Amino acid sequence: MTLTIDHLDCSLGKRRILHDVSGLSASPGEITALIGPNGSGKSTLLKAIAGIEAASGRIRLGERQLDALSLEQRSQCLYYLLQDTSTQAALSVFEAVLLSRRTQVAEPAATALSAVERALTSLELDPLAERELVTLSGGQRQRVAIAQAIVRKPKLLMLDEPTSALDLHHQLQVLDYLRRLARREGIVIVLAIHDLNLAARFADHLWVVKEGRHIVSGMPEQVLTPERLRDIYAIEAHVEWPIDAPPRVIPLSALHRLGD
Amino acid sequence: MKATTRLSHTAKPESTAVRYLARQRRQRRLIALAALAVLISLLVDVATGPGAYALPDVLKALVAPSEVSRILEIVVWEIRLPVALMAIIVGASLAVAGAEMQTLLDNPLADPFTLGISSAASFGAALAIVLDFGLLPVAGTLLLTGNAFLLAMFASLAIWALSRLRGVSIQTMVLMGIAIMFFFNALLGILQYVASAESLQQLMFWSLGSLDKASWGKLGLAGLALMITMPAFIRARSQLTALRLGDVQAKAMGIDVGRLRLRMLLCCALLSATAVAFVGTIGFVGLVGPHIARLLVGEDQRVFLPMSALTGALILSLTSILSKTLIPGILLPIGLLTALIGLPFFVSLILRSRRETWR
Ligand SMILES: Nc1ncnc2c1ncn2[C@@H]1O[C@H](COP(=O)(O)OP(=O)(O)OP(=O)(O)O)[C@@H](O)[C@H]1O
Ligand SMILES: [Mg+2]
Numbered sequence: 001m002t003l004t005i006d007h008l009d010c011s012l013g014k015r016r017i018l019h020d021v022s023g024l025s026a027s028p029g030e031i032t033a034l035i036g037p038n039g040s041g042k043s044t045l046l047k048a049i050a051g052i053e054a055a056s057g058r059i060r061l062g063e064r065q066l067d068a069l070s071l072e073q074r075s076q077c078l079y080y081l082l083q084d085t086s087t088q089a090a091l092s093v094f095e096a097v098l099l100s101r102r103t104q105v106a107e108p109a110a111t112a113l114s115a116v117e118r119a120l121t122s123l124e125l126d127p128l129a130e131r132e133l134v135t136l137s138g139g140q141r142q143r144v145a146i147a148q149a150i151v152r153k154p155k156l157l158m159l160d161e162p163t164s165a166l167d168l169h170h171q172l173q174v175l176d177y178l179r180r181l182a183r184r185e186g187i188v189i190v191l192a193i194h195d196l197n198l199a200a201r202f203a204d205h206l207w208v209v210k211e212g213r214h215i216v217s218g219m220p221e222q223v224l225t226p227e228r229l230r231d232i233y234a235i236e237a238h239v240e241w242p243i244d245a246p247p248r249v250i251p252l253s254a255l256h257r258l259g260d
Numbered sequence: 261m262k263a264t265t266r267l268s269h270t271a272k273p274e275s276t277a278v279r280y281l282a283r284q285r286r287q288r289r290l291i292a293l294a295a296l297a298v299l300i301s302l303l304v305d306v307a308t309g310p311g312a313y314a315l316p317d318v319l320k321a322l323v324a325p326s327e328v329s330r331i332l333e334i335v336v337w338e339i340r341l342p343v344a345l346m347a348i349i350v351g352a353s354l355a356v357a358g359a360e361m362q363t364l365l366d367n368p369l370a371d372p373f374t375l376g377i378s379s380a381a382s383f384g385a386a387l388a389i390v391l392d393f394g395l396l397p398v399a400g401t402l403l404l405t406g407n408a409f410l411l412a413m414f415a416s417l418a419i420w421a422l423s424r425l426r427g428v429s430i431q432t433m434v435l436m437g438i439a440i441m442f443f444f445n446a447l448l449g450i451l452q453y454v455a456s457a458e459s460l461q462q463l464m465f466w467s468l469g470s471l472d473k474a475s476w477g478k479l480g481l482a483g484l485a486l487m488i489t490m491p492a493f494i495r496a497r498s499q500l501t502a503l504r505l506g507d508v509q510a511k512a513m514g515i516d517v518g519r520l521r522l523r524m525l526l527c528c529a530l531l532s533a534t535a536v537a538f539v540g541t542i543g544f545v546g547l548v549g550p551h552i553a554r555l556l557v558g559e560d561q562r563v564f565l566p567m568s569a570l571t572g573a574l575i576l577s578l579t580s581i582l583s584k585t586l587i588p589g590i591l592l593p594i595g596l597l598t599a600l601i602g603l604p605f606f607v608s609l610i611l612r613s614r615r616e617t618w619r
């Protein structure tokens with residue numbers, strides 16, 4: 001079930017944010033990383049795919065024509081995990097993850113409980129299960145949000161900077177888990193991410209957006225070159241692809257201003 | 261990866277689901293306790309009042325009316341029981357309306373009182389008392405109730421209508437509610453200014469809130485509002501809980517947030533308008549009932565909703581008892597006392613939990 005996007009336009013208020021975003025595709029079993037500067041439209045693109053922001057254009061997931069489906073119908077097969085996971089809700093971690101499952105499927109309590117339990121275990125959250133969301137640190141809350149996402153077993157999972165608040169252990173643990181999840185279940189995973197080292201290491205495919213336009217997409221080796229990075233981010237960078245070690249993207253200096 | 265494998269440093273004797281079920285049992289026990297407290301309070305409420313009847317006699321009048329004196333039967337069944345039940349139904353209605361308004365408008369201060377619904381009702385009552393003007397073709401005490409209900413509905417619907425406009429934020433809706441409160445308070449002030457001393461006193465008494473005009477008919481109507489809206493809230497319980505994670509996350513879970521807010525606000529409007537129309541302005545219950553419930557069981561609507569209803573009912577029922585016993589022989593307006601009885605309890609709970617939630 002490949003995700004393909006063509007001629008996607010999206011406006012927020014009076015501002016046109018996405019300009020004819022075309023030619024994007026993401027394959028099942030793979031991790032696609034969405035990169036681009038601040039304000040380039042990454043979050044907006046993911047929300048438009050999820051149906052959270054109104055957009056025009058063609059969005060297909062395998063046979064399904066997503067753009068013809070309502071928000072509720074789309075939520076049956078996809079999930080968008082938003083960038084800001086802060087909350088003041090007086091819910092326990094377990095309750096929050098269970099809630100996510102319950103808003104999607106009606107099923108016997110025992111089935112739901114064991115699904116929640118598995119999701120918590122895969123994110124190493126079992127010790128926190130009874131804690132209230134407000135008492136968690138930012139990174140812990142982010143992992144709970146990821147558990148809320150995977151407990152729904154979406155066919156298309158979109159995560160907006162899912163590792164932005166995580167420590168090094170959990171950055172690797174979460175991304176490694178997501179990669180195995182994609183391979184095992186054959187789902188499409190798209191994640192917006194700023195850390196290019198992680199993107200280079202874990203992504204099978206990259207989408208680059210800038211100023212609301214699709215600039216380039218392809219394999220990390222093709223996209224993450226010093227020339228391209230200069231175009232995209234206005235930085236000088238050194239890139240290495242060692243055979244026996246993870247790829248390295250070393251930013252050296254910021255060049256001219258990067259317009260918003 | 262097998263579901264049961266755990267890293268050693270996260271190993272726990274019990275599974276997370278088992279611990280969740282234990283938490284759920286604790287929550288349910290608290291709800292059962294609250295229900296018991298409401299029942300006891302109801303009985304004590306029926307047993308107190310002028311004409312000192314002993315509790316066993318009153319209980320007997322409740323279960324076997326034919327075996328007690330005719331006077332006691334009338335006192336219990338026609339006077340005290342409707343009042344005591346009204347306290348419970350109105351307390352529950354106000355607290356449920358407050359709980360859902362706080363959830364829907366993402367604001368811990370939202371309740372029928374702060375959103376101007378009570379002020380609108382007071383103005384409606386003033387129209388009837390001061391000008392003898394009715395918005396509905398009815399007479400007597402129903403004139404007052406009808407006016408209060410219509411204006412309370414109008415105020416709620418104004419907030420509701422605003423929420424239909426695209427791009428209106430929920431903060432704007434709260435501000436609109438506050439503006440409505442000031443508007444109707446000003447109109448009320450004008451009527452008070454021109455009112456005669458007698459009608460001024462009557463108006464004063466109404467707006468302080470009182471239960472003693474309760475009858476089985478009014479009780480039925482107030483109960484009906486609760487019976488119509490509760491199933492709607494219960495059906496939407498997961499969606500309402502999800503709203504507490506923010507609109508975007510709720511939308512990601514497939515919830516049509518705009519439509520949910522519209523439908524549920526309409527239910528809140530019906531509940532609060534009915535409650536205020538029958539008993540006048542009773543503040544604090546709609547605000548504090550839900551907060552106490554939140555402290556006790558959290559915000560999962562499966563437990564938060566019943567707990568809010570019960571704490572609201574309990575606060576108003578205890579207040580009703582207090583209004584009869586505080587100064588023997590004098591019935592104090594119940595609206596005066598809700599804050600007095602609710603506040604110490606509320607403050608002690610806040611101080612004990614000191615957390616970053618709204619609690
Ligand atoms: N509600 C809104 N109304 C108008 N413009 C908005 C709104 N939300 C975002 N924008 C604008 O849309 C553009 C894209 O925003 P978006 O959040 O998609 O960027 P992003 O690529 O996710 O950025 P970041 O890396 O900072 O998360 C930005 O220029 C932003 O200012
Ligand atoms: Mg973003």
